[in-house]
Amino acid sequence: MPTVLIVYHSKTGNTEEMAKVVAEGVASTGLKVIRKKVQKTTLNDLLKVDGIILGSPTYYGTMAAEMKAFIDRSVKYHGKLEGKVGAAFASGGGLGGGVETTVLDLTKSLLIHGMIVQGDPWGSHYGTVSIGKPNASAKKECKKLGEKVATLVKRLAQAS
Numbered sequence: 411m412p413t414v415l416i417v418y419h420s421k422t423g424n425t426e427e428m429a430k431v432v433a434e435g436v437a438s439t440g441l442k443v444i445r446k447k448v449q450k451t452t453l454n455d456l457l458k459v460d461g462i463i464l465g466s467p468t469y470y471g472t473m474a475a476e477m478k479a480f481i482d483r484s485v486k487y488h489g490k491l492e493g494k495v496g497a498a499f500a501s502g503g504g505l506g507g508g509v510e511t512t513v514l515d516l517t518k519s520l521l522i523h524g525m526i527v528q529g530d531p532w533g534s535h536y537g538t539v540s541i542g543k544p545n546a547s548a549k550k551e552c553k554k555l556g557e558k559v560a561t562l563v564k565r566l567a568q569a570s
């Protein structure tokens with residue numbers, strides 16, 4: 411069965427809460443989902459899955475150092491993740507604090523790996539964002555993100 415991996419960092423729980431709802435979205439489609447804190451994720455985990463969703467708090471307008479370090483280590487498998495589906499989400503402390511640039515920075519790494527990232531014409535265009543503890547509307551977008559990634563993973567699996 412195709413599998414989606416959610417890798418995230420979270421110090422005070424907000425990004426983790428988002429990750430849980432993203433996972434619910436994936437699971438609601440019937441796909442297997444693995445949710446792991448970045449510290450517990452191995453580079454081999456990346457190879458085994460069909461979709462990878464990255465989540466981070468916003469630290470000084472970009473991703474947490476823990477996520478950046480993991481992404482830098484993923485150069486070990488540069489070229490091996492091509493064609494997998496990717497997506498990103500981020501938590502921030504306030505509007506205008508850089509939460510969207512964090513999503514875009516995470517997304518750049520997915521694109522550099524040759525992964526496929528789907529935008530959203532209606533809700534969170536680049537990936538899901540939340541300010542502080544995710545409210546009902548942020549949770550709805552998190553669930554949708556998981557569903558969208560899983561649906562694309564399924565479509566690509568059927569086509570191959």
Ligand SMILES: Cc1cc2nc3c(=O)[nH]c(=O)nc-3n(C[C@H](O)[C@H](O)[C@H](O)COP(=O)(O)O)c2cc1C
Pocket residue numbers: 419420421422423424425426466467468469470471472501502503504505506507508509541542543
């Ligand atoms: C070192 C540090 C830097 C931060 N920098 C920003 C920032 O630039 N912009 C912002 O909106 N929030 C910033 N925040 C707030 C966090 O992004 C926010 O509290 C987030 O929800 C924390 O996620 P977590 O609960 O998953 O750890 C910062 C927090 C810390 C600890």
